Amino acid sequence: MNIKNSYRYQIMDHKKSIMIYYIIIYCVTILMLLGFSLFTMKIGTSSGVTESQFTGVGSATALFLFISGLNSFKENFGMMLQNGVSRKSLFLGRAYVIATLSFVMAVLDNILLLITKSIAGFLNRDVDCLSQFESVFLEKSQGMNSVLLGMESFLYDLFIYVFAFTLGYLVTLMFYRLNKQGKILVGAGVPIFFIVIFPILDYILFKSRITLFIYKAYGFLMGTRTQQPFIAFITFCVFSAVFMGISWLLMRKAVVKQ
């Protein structure tokens, strides 16, 4: 199998965009810390009143990986088939790429957060430096020791990144396989249904009970209701596995567009 070469090529494909992303993120963070050292501003946060708040870059990285996933198929597919690589090797290479990049970016984001916390401490400012994990599991994280907090924060980022990347990859594969009418139907129909039609129907027919159920289910699956991050880890893992499974089903029959 040609998985190693497929992996090497696909990793290279992301190298430049990731470098640019982190140059921007690190520059913005430095500028922000510089701003903190020069100006103070009292703001209200969930943890009370503080001078400033920095909630990490986790959401930005998840969004970045989702968009990377969206842009990861068509060109690579053509390149791999041109070079005698099977769909199976392309897919397995992609799975390793998703795992590698999510891991590396989770590490980099947590290092950035540690640096930010240290600098904020050095500047002696009342700056809230929170990871994504701390923002979501505020109650739980307050009583945790820093090593465990760092570990769980890293795992939370890692699983969210894998989830976002696999979701982006699935969406791009779906659109690749759909014909023109299907693309219009899914591209416009799905958002219109969930944003406009579904809330109206739910309100008229069920007095918004379905929306309430989804909200509660979301709280449970994300572990926020019970403040159990491991539920969120399992949820993200299961969804990522399902996304990859569907992606493979879509890819195994994909053909080049002539």
Place this chain on the structure above:
Amino acid sequence: MNCIEIKNITKNFGKTCAVDNVNIKFDENKIYGLLGRNGAGKSTLLNIITNRIFADSGEVLVDGAIARENDEALQKIYLMSEKTYYPETMKVKDVFKWTKTFYPNFDVEYAQKLAEKFELNTNKAIKSLSTGFSSIFKLIVALSVNTPYVFLDEPVLGLDANNRDLFYRLLIEKYSENPSCFVISTHLIEEVSNVIEDVVIIKNGRIIKNESCESLLSKGYTVSGNAALVDSFIAGKNILGTDSLGGLKSAYIIGTMQSDMPQGLEISKLDLQKLFIQLTNS
């Protein structure tokens, strides 16, 4: 013997049958011409062989192994297609580098040498190449890849006469130094007729001829001359077709030449292009 064997391949696009129960063998170390009119099914067949699209039925074997989703078999095949599947923003020199990764026998030095011969700037991105240079770039990769089976789909698309001539010379040079199987799919039959050893003619998705070029052309002859004379000569013979221009007529006849030819008629060998036109016209 090593070969690519295509067994009972059929491919339909909706109600159109692009390839209809094709059986064919491409032996190693031979140059084939895959000839057919537009839409005959040449590119579809090549895309099936190289795992880019899937056949509805049948199988492709590369040296005895099923090619479908088989990395080892696919590594023995390279297809230079009309459409470019390399990333548009990638530089030519980077394509050389990556091709070496996927095809370890790819000769980067030779590719650089060919780029100089064709005056192709390897620092250019693929999207900035003209149609002609895009073909040149893909040809260079195909000539340097050193795999046992190389398929060239319309290799001289957009190339000027000088570059076409250079390509044919390089192909023969490459083949004599390092023989492998080249399958050239083209419309420019006259140009390739001196290069190819075997001819495969495809019509409406079916193989109608598959034999050596020499044997195919020796099966008949062309007779030209005054229309009335030609008409009387060809009466009762197996005629492939005729061409008329003013009072002159040429007839393409299948069969052996008779020793006592009537005066005023000129006999010549069958021409591959003419033969192709006659075979695929009806």
